Amino acid sequence: MIIFRYLSRELLITLGAVSAVLLLIIMSGRFIKYLAQAAQGILDPGVLFTIIGFRMPGFLQLILPLGLFLGILLTYGRLYLESEMTVLSATGMSQHRLLAYSMGPALIVALAVACLSLWLSPKGLAEVERILNEQDSLTEFDTLVPGRFQTLKDGTRVTYTQDLSSDRSQLQGVFISETVVSQQDGKARGLAVLVADGGRQLIQPDGSRYLILEHGFRYDGRPGQADYRVVQYDTYGVQLARPNVVIEVGEMESIPTGQLFGNPDRRYQSELQWRLSLPVLVFIVTLLAVPLSKVNPRQGRYLKLLPAILLYMAYLASLIAVRGALNKGKLPLSLGFWWVHLLFLSIGLILFYWESIRWRFGQRRVVKKELING
Structure with a gap:
């Protein structure tokens, strides 16, 4: 023994x-x-x-x-x-x-x-x-981290928020960069940049969610070219996509x-x-x-x-x-x-x-x- x-x-x-x-x-x-x-x-x-x-x-x-x-x-x-x-x-x-x-x-x-x-x-x-x-069941809004650029929506959107309230209902200092894709051939035809002083989440009766931006600008154009468009807005809605979670x-x-x-x-x-x-x-x-x-x-x-x-x-x-x-x-x-x-x-x-x-x-x-x- x-x-x-x-x-x-x-x-x-x-x-x-x-x-x-x-x-x-x-x-x-x-x-x-x-x-x-x-x-x-x-x-x-x-x-x-x-x-x-x-x-x-x-x-x-x-x-x-x-x-x-x-x-x-x-x-x-x-x-x-x-x-x-x-x-x-x-x-x-x-x-x-x-x-x-x-x-x-x-x-x-x-x-x-x-x-x-x-x-x-x-x-x-x-x-x-x-x-x-x-x-x-979460959206981009639910997974945002203040002070961090996050790549979302299959890599075609980058989102940033300077500050986020504790109940995740209000954003401050919002930046969104999204690749604009043609619906006909699926190719990228430009870049849309949105900046806003603040934002909030809006839930529709059908369950779809939108990020409502307030007091900001939208810039549309192609990087490196001078033909761009600037739009100022008081409110602007961006649909929030659900993240694609992949774990084996x-x-x-x-x-x-x-x-x-x-x-x-x-x-x-x-x-x-x-x-x-x-x-x-x-x-x-x-x-x-x-x-x-x-x-x-x-x-x-x-x-x-x-x-x-x-x-x-x-x-x-x-x-x-x-x-x-x-x-x-x-x-x-x-x-x-x-x-x-x-x-x-x-x-x-x-x-x-x-x-x-x-x-x-x-x-x-x-x-x-x-x-x-x-």
């Missing part, structure tokens, strides 16, 4: 560190993407951290198996390099016992991944969809797992098998990682790291490819993901028993050579 606690502690510490780094990298990339949409006025800045929080279970369900895989490689590789595994082997630690001890942390990770894939991730994505539906959320990924059971639809069954495959992935990558972590101290601990990562990526890429093929009807549901798991399980068993297989073939060659010489 002392050895089991020692190995589990070292493995879980490395797993936590690797998973935290991977999560930080992935979430940073996503957050930058969402932040760019907020800067363009597509998303309300106040919901960015909420969206990231609800997307986190979906990230973790894929990060934790990879973190466990790398954790075994790094932890056991260090123990082999520092000859601790040699000492443990001298005291009776076999590869089978090492694998059994590794399955303890793997069971914890598999339970966590099952909870994430079957419950937390669909629930989080459902909340993200609810937030996006709320964002779809799969159609099936937000459906609760309970609704997937018993539904004969191909997409439902494919999604259910995908969610059940992730906990199975944890145990198989553990089987793959234990023999791959064994290194010669003269070779270095990172010798097998790159081939091992490529093997893991091939495993995950195969599951993703099968998921797409099942959704498109290119593979039967009865085959599902399980043939991929069996394939890599076979690879893991070959790697785990490779030394025994090689030793037996070597013994047969020796016996055959002795018989020939005799």
Whole structure:
């Protein structure tokens, strides 16, 4: 039990560190993407951290198996390099016992991944969809940030307001630059610039919204040419378009797992098998990682790291490819993901028993050579 606690502690510490780094990298990339949409006025800045929080279970369900895989490689590789595994082997630690001890942390990770894939991730994505539906009802006026130029309406309009009231009902110091597009050929035929001392929002009975500008000027013309027109106005209405919110959320990924059971639809069954495959992935990558972590101290601990990562990526890429093929009807549901798991399980068993297989073939060659010489 002392050895089991020692190995589990070292493995879980490395797993936590690797998973935290991977999560930080992935979430940073996503957050930058969402932040760019907020800067363009597509998303309300106040919901960015909420969206990231609800997307986190979906990230973790894929990060934790990879973190466990790398954790075994790094932890056991260090123990082999520092000859601790040699000492443990001298005291009776076999590869089978090492694998059994590794399955303890793997069971914890598999339970966590099952909870994430079957419950937390669909629930989080459902909340993200609810937030996006709320964002779809917003307009440019609702996403304006004072003191910032915001590109809206497919990049053809730039809006700026110097000040905005706390209830978002009144604007001060408004600037709008909009590309005028021909309705006949769809090409840009000029630029319209509107400046106003203030503005307010007007909601029509049909739900359409307008920004009513007060006491300003409109400039129409082509940049670089002198033929422009200036119009002074007391009030001027600009229709507010709804922002086009684009965040990748799969159609099936937000459906609760309970609704997937018993539904004969191909997409439902494919999604259910995908969610059940992730906990199975944890145990198989553990089987793959234990023999791959064994290194010669003269070779270095990172010798097998790159081939091992490529093997893991091939495993995950195969599951993703099968998921797409099942959704498109290119593979039967009865085959599902399980043939991929069996394939890599076979690879893991070959790697785990490779030394025994090689030793037996070597013994047969020796016996055959002795018989020939005799």
